Amino acid sequence: MPANNVQKEDIIQQQILQAAQQLFQKHGYQKVTMDDVAKAVGKGRSSLYYYYKNKDEVFDAVMDAEISDIIAEITRMVEQATTTEEKLRAFALTKAKLSRKRKTFFDALESGMSSDEISQYAHKKLNIKKKIRKEEIVLLTPVFVQGAKKGATPTLDPKERESIIFVFTSSLRGLQREFMLDNNYTRMEPAIDMLVRMTMLAIEQ
Template sequence: MASIQDELLQEQILKAALQLYQQYGLKKVTMDDVAKLLGKTRTSLYYYYKNRDEIFEAVLDMVVNDFVNDIANAMDKTESINEKLKVFCLSKIKITEERKAIFTSLEKSVDPDTQSTHSKTMMAIHKRLMKLEATLLKKNILNAIEKGDIKELNPKNLDSFIFIILSGTRGIKREMSYDNNFTNLNYVVNTLVEMSMRWLN
């Protein structure tokens, strides 16, 4: 079991790597660069990560976990399932936009020789993000059912409802991103959630 000190050092390694990725792009960052930024030796990094590919994947995991945790924290500040769903959609879109530069920097300088591996990694991370988001929604919806705020849902309907919320949110974000115009974001999200809530009730 990792000690608190080990966990802190791993977090420092990943944050340092992310900082360097954003500055120089993935291709140009080496284990030596990360170690130098931390004031550590390269050998000390190998205790936690075998190579820079492992660091890259761990950085992506960190970004995804932070992303979902921020959405969860925002949802926890509301009471009704209606408000929680609205906060989920709005937070997902806003945080995605705020952190778009992170993902852009991670992708912009990928070597063509490693493009295939990189694409597979990004797809795996995308699926992980979707799974975590679905789990977060499911937890909040089941809590609302338990409190009697909404009707019981069988597993198929629950999964379908979650899919609709996730797909609808991604669609709203994608379409508004094309014109970089989020003026009507609150109205559109409210409409999506209100329509969904009518079915739940």
């Protein structure tokens, strides 16, 4: 396929995903149809089936794009930091900020769902969380490896490093849930600073 055709295909797919994302956020996952998405991009429904077999595939693609955007922004902020401690702090603060920013989108997806539909959607959310966790490991592992290569932090056994990443990211998710319950984030940054210091102590002991 010629390069200009490939580029055109990519643009159309981006338009479909942007339209679907906006519709999901406005009406919830359950109420949006393939006809709605087709109308939003100014194409016939049959045209959408060239790119995606059904709404589930569109949804999965929208979620993959969301995850990619989140990880790309976190990676950018982490790479701007210098030390291991600064990189961990950048990771945590950026992830917390983006989670708050996208909360309305993820909440809106459940709008209008019955209890059975919410149960089915819970399985999708679980897959999304698993994807994000895998990406977090890929992002954070080099932070510890590079710190050790520079002599700034001890060299960790792979299993020990994996455990520290697990505890760090799980603790961060726990903090986010706690502050979301009260919808009050004034103590979020000090809590993240403490989590980062505790993680550094675990690395250096």
